[in-house]
Amino acid sequence: MHLRSITLKGFKSFPTRTRLEFGHGVSVIVGPNGSGKSNITDAVLWALGEQSPLAVRGQSMRDVIFAGGHGVQGARAAEVEVVIEDGEGRLDAGFSEVSIVRRLERDGEGEYRLNGARCRLVEVIEVLSDSGLGKEMHSVVSQGKVEQIVLSRPRERRLLIEEAA
Amino acid sequence: MHLRSITLKGFKSFPTRTRLEFGHGVSVIVGPNGSGKSNITDAVLWALGEQSPLAVRGQSMRDVIFAGGHGVQGARAAEVEVVIEDGEGRLDAGFSEVSIVRRLERDGEGEYRLNGARCRLVEVIEVLSDSGLGKEMHSVVSQGKVEQIVLSRPRERRLLIEEAA
Amino acid sequence: IREAFEETFAAAAENFEDVVQHLFPGGRGRLRLVHPERGPRSLIGAAESPPGHGETAEEDGQPETGVEIEVTPPGKSAKRLSLLSGGEKSLVALAFMFAVFLARPCPFYILDEVEAALDDINIDRFLELVKRYSDRAQFIVVTHQKRTMDAADTLYGVSMGGDGVSRVVSRRLAGRAIAEAAA
Amino acid sequence: IREAFEETFAAAAENFEDVVQHLFPGGRGRLRLVHPERGPRSLIGAAESPPGHGETAEEDGQPETGVEIEVTPPGKSAKRLSLLSGGEKSLVALAFMFAVFLARPCPFYILDEVEAALDDINIDRFLELVKRYSDRAQFIVVTHQKRTMDAADTLYGVSMGGDGVSRVVSRRLAGRAIAEAAA
Ligand SMILES: Nc1ncnc2c1ncn2[C@@H]1O[C@H](COP(=O)(O)OP(=O)(O)OP(=O)(O)O)[C@@H](O)[C@H]1O
Ligand SMILES: Nc1ncnc2c1ncn2[C@@H]1O[C@H](COP(=O)(O)OP(=O)(O)OP(=O)(O)O)[C@@H](O)[C@H]1O
Ligand SMILES: [Mg+2]
């Protein structure tokens, strides 16, 4: 079970369709300050159902839509696709691969799609928990957040372990 | 007007009297993780009147007293001296140099000393504000706190500038 | 549910002791379950645990079990986590993450600048674990540091032009195993 | 008091624009005074400022002036500060600190690992300012990074033995000016 690809379009600093494919071994995303690395981290959190704009550094969810740059017009919508490959057949959808898409338009309209078919957030959460990814997404550690577990209360750490269990 | 020296004794990881003298130019304190660098930063904040244990990473102020190590006994008290040199005669004490000492014993007894004479915290604060060091100590940026000003509210930033003014 | 938790916790606690040995050679650490509503009993053997925990749990009116983290870096006396250095806190957090991972791996981990507070020696210890465990889960590490780049099997270079647009170029590197064998 | 503030703010605002030019070459920034209790008027020309500010000030029942920070990195459109990257946020905070310093210097500054999120190019830009201003105030920089060490006139090496005791060794370095002239 692993992450096969992430595709960003109109999301933060990625106006044009950008796809990252992941294979075996250790993947390292590098680049200078402000180049867009953490925007990719945000894209994964967002596509997998993050509900709080603060978790992706915005003040409203619409902040994730590409706002334009020097000589580049803003985008009408943000769309991110995450493809998870299920080698062990843990996902009961019967597919060997699951594509999760999240889209948000400037006017606030948004949707989720599972393997191309429009669905509700709760169905995405279900597929994720089958694949071992809890809705707290503790396997994604955002920039500046690594020390969180040390600062958090004993009760919160227990919840983290419960979610993994 | 500048910082002449910092002397730590029984403070955090410095059981024996350790003095750092500062001269002109850029001073850089280096060392591996956990060696004691930020403990020096904490010592300055503490000696200059910090009231919250959290600001020096403790839960009670007694946490700053050297607690012992492998084969080394804990200390009975923590004492830090900060000497500020006043080249321009801004401090109306009439001295060219001001020594500020703070001490805390295991039983909770503590004191401040100005040029060796016991005094109250409010007198230390007065001397500091004469020397351009506000009681918010914005000139000391603790580890992990550099982004604070970006996250803080407009009102708080105004207070920072007011204190400097 | 409760059984799954206790089983996972037991495994995580055991892993935590091992991982701490790797990240803090000569030091030791452990995870401990605390039951605040049982009052004095939970404070025995928890001399360092701040009294605040019991009260917090009672406010909620439920018997809230929690997980305490205790780490003693080499040569030091056991102390409050809060007093640990920036680098030490990061290592403790990473040890916890790896401990839970070994008990119940997620399919992938995205770690964004988690090594920012670590010095070179500790970055190497951290990367050693990432490489060692990369057969059990996918590790995607985001960084601006060269040392971390060297641990990659695949590199994704992100850059931004003067137009505010990000671009990505990826390169699969020569088998890391080969490179390391040659070194 | 109010006059001192306005004078200091005006100086800081001017300095901020200059410092931002140095830390974000090709970008721009400014400090703006906002008066939330005057409602819509403060929102003209502050299209990006979150509506929350006005409400917060009214809760306190006082006309609370505040300082807004606006920075546009090169090539990007002006945006919320919160969306900036880790390195960009650090640079904005440092620009603010230097701007206030230039208006009203404190005798000394202790900067603990403030460059943790910066890449090498930005660390150099930051250190250039520290060196440039080191005649006006004492800068004490705490770091575990080698690049930052190289900016030192005096180095204080801290180490800890296996006994939990810290020790300091200091060394005054050959005149940095001489070294740089030779380079
Ligand atoms: N909606 C948006 N439209 C256009 N640009 C955006 C949008 N949201 C964020 N950005 C830009 O993306 C940049 C931040 O990118 P990101 O946080 O990914 O950088 P980074 O590579 O992680 O850098 P660092 O190494 O400093 O952490 C910011 O300059 C921000 O202005
Ligand atoms: N009262 C105390 N008695 C003994 N040791 C203490 C005390 N308070 C803190 N320490 C120890 O000091 C160490 C932290 O030192 P410090 O924060 O100065 O490290 P640092 O050099 O800044 O490291 P880093 O580069 O990771 O930030 C911790 O290991 C902590 O256990
Ligand atoms: Mg980032």
Ligand SMILES: [Mg+2]
């Ligand atoms: Mg430190």
